[in-house]
Amino acid sequence: MxxxxxxLLLGWLALPAAGQAPTxxxxxxxxxxxxxxxxxxxxxxxxxxxxxxxxxxxxxxxxxxxxxxxxxxxxxxxxxxxxxxxxxxxxxxxxxxxxxxxxxxxxxxxxxxxxxxxxxxxxxxxxxxxxxxxxxxxxxxxxxxxxxxxxxxxxxxxxxxxxxxxxxxxxxxxxxxxxxxxxxxxxxxxxIAGRNRMLRKMAIDMIEMDPAWQNGQYATEPRVGLAGAASSLIMMTSSPKQMQRQAPTRTLAEAALAKTEANFYKSLDANDFIYQFDASRDxxxxxxxxxxxxxxxxxxxxxxxxxxxxxxxxxxxxxxxxxxxxxxxxxxxxxxxxxxxxxxxxxxxxxxxxxxxxxxxxxxxxx
CATH class of the missing domain: 3.40.50.1820 (Alpha/Beta hydrolase fold, catalytic domain)
Known part of the structure; x- marks a missing residue:
């Protein structure tokens, strides 16, 4: 999910340490x-x-x-x-x-x-x-x-x-x-209304406004659009208390953000994302x-x-x-x-x- x-990326959940095989x-x-x-x-x-x-x-x-x-x-x-x-x-x-x-x-x-x-x-x-x-x-x-x-x-x-x-x-x-x-x-x-729907719609719009999206016919992922969509995701899934604890300096915050965005680029498909975020419309x-x-x-x-x-x-x-x-x-x-x-x-x-x-x-x- x-x-x-x-x-996991931002360190909010505790899983086995590196080198420790999970049971x-x-x-x-x-x-x-x-x-x-x-x-x-x-x-x-x-x-x-x-x-x-x-x-x-x-x-x-x-x-x-x-x-x-x-x-x-x-x-x-x-x-x-x-x-x-x-x-x-x-x-x-x-x-x-x-x-x-x-x-x-x-x-x-x-x-x-x-x-x-x-x-x-x-x-x-x-x-x-x-x-x-x-x-x-x-x-x-x-x-x-x-x-x-x-x-x-x-x-x-x-x-x-x-x-x-x-x-x-x-x-x-x-x-x-x-x-x-x-x-x-x-x-x-x-x-789904109010800020929840607005954030979902903004994420979808950011992808569709990226010229690289090409009406869904892209050969490579529209990175600019995905970056914009990621901002909605980060807001929706944020925990201010935990984010401040895990990234209490500008350097740590920007490093955590870069890691999170890199994961998005590796794991998300733009068309799949549009459908997934719009499925709640009814x-x-x-x-x-x-x-x-x-x-x-x-x-x-x-x-x-x-x-x-x-x-x-x-x-x-x-x-x-x-x-x-x-x-x-x-x-x-x-x-x-x-x-x-x-x-x-x-x-x-x-x-x-x-x-x-x-x-x-x-x-x-x-x-």
Missing amino acids: LLFRMA QPYPSPQTGDYELPNFRFASGETLPELRLHYTTLGQPRRDKSGRVTNAVLIMHGTTGAGGAFLNAQFAGHLFGPGQLLDATRYYLILPDAIGHGQSSKPSNGLRMQFPKYTYDDMVQADYQLLTQKLGVNHLRLVMGTSMGGMETWVWGYQHPDFMDALLPLASLPVE YNPAPHLGAIRAPLFAINSADDQVNPPELGILEVEIKKVPRGRYILLPISDLTTGHGTHSNPAIWGPYLQELLRLTEPAPHPAAN
């Missing part, structure tokens, strides 16, 4: 691809084949009726990929033996969203002729992946970070009986929140520049969710702005509470 990579206490991940034939997007456009790449850990378990009892869907943020969760900071705190999402007990599913990772995206060849996908399309494609390819007919938990958090809200009202619990992280259940769960039946814990951090608490949005909207709860993490030496969504060491106790609250009545397992 881009936001997680930014936190993998959980089962080896398995990857696969699923081709969805003639996938129809909300725009009315279609693709003859939409490829979804995915990563899984563990094995599904079913009760006597054939219902899957242990599947967990985890969705990534904008520009990210499912496999990015497999790091010491996230998986190392959740997926190991005895941990909250122990992969020997749970069947963990980490898809690459449409337009991201190794799933179908504009840079595969269609460029700006790729269908203009939305979050609704992402959720529908994941639903087909689960039910048609993986044989999952029920989810123990749906959760996601940032964009994945927004998809979690959509899952809640589009498939209200499909899950036991919902955990959207670093998100709001309302239309997102708006607010009118549908009353249809969410599963218990939902919405977790944000007070230093999140994408979803600042002073907007007062969740305090109002969470009242529409029949079994919803809003949790605001206070600013601390551990929070890292928007990127706090990838640090379960901070919000793990609330996940534990949600799992306990929604523990299904025991049924004899068939396998």
Whole structure:
């Protein structure tokens, strides 16, 4: 996930030191691809084949009726990929033996969203002729992946970070009986507007105004446009407290900025980026929140520049969710702005509470 990579670059997250091999206490991940034939997007456009790449850990378990009892869907943020969760900071705190999402007990599913990772995206060849996908399309494609390819007919938990958090809200009202619990992280259940939309639009405009973009037909990445887009990203993912701590001088600040920008140039494709940042344009769960039946814990951090608490949005909207709860993490030496969504060491106790609250009545397992 881009936001997680930014936190690593700027030193906000603590991973094993250089030369220290990270441990993998959980089962080896398995990857696969699923081709969805003639996938129809909300725009009315279609693709003859939409490829979804995915990563899984563990094995599904079913009760006597054939219902899957242990599947967990985890969705990534904008520009990210499912496999990015497999790091010491996230998986190392959740997926190991005895941990909250122990992969020997749970069947963990980490898809690459449409337009991201190794799933179908504009840079595969269609460029700006790729269908203009939305979050609704992402959720529908994941639903087909689960039910048609993986044989999952029920989810123990749906959760996601940032964009994945927004998809979690959509899952809640589009498939209200499909899950036991919902955990959207670093998100709001309302239309993307205000500064959030302005920053996204500015980033897109900076790329499209670069003559090197050539209406998406560039041979080399439009570096000036990407540099402008990076300024929006840095603002959105910034943690003033952590940035000041890690770069307390002009020299350190400029060095950190240069490192972050260099990473953008290596990892971003301009057309993919435009699609990724514009995919939220029709997102708006607010009118549908009353249809969410599963218990939902919405977790944000007070230093999140994408979803600042002073907007007062969740305090109002969470009242529409029949079994919803809003949790605001206070600013601390551990929070890292928007990127706090990838640090379960901070919000793990609330996940534990949600799992306990929604523990299904025991049924004899068939396998």
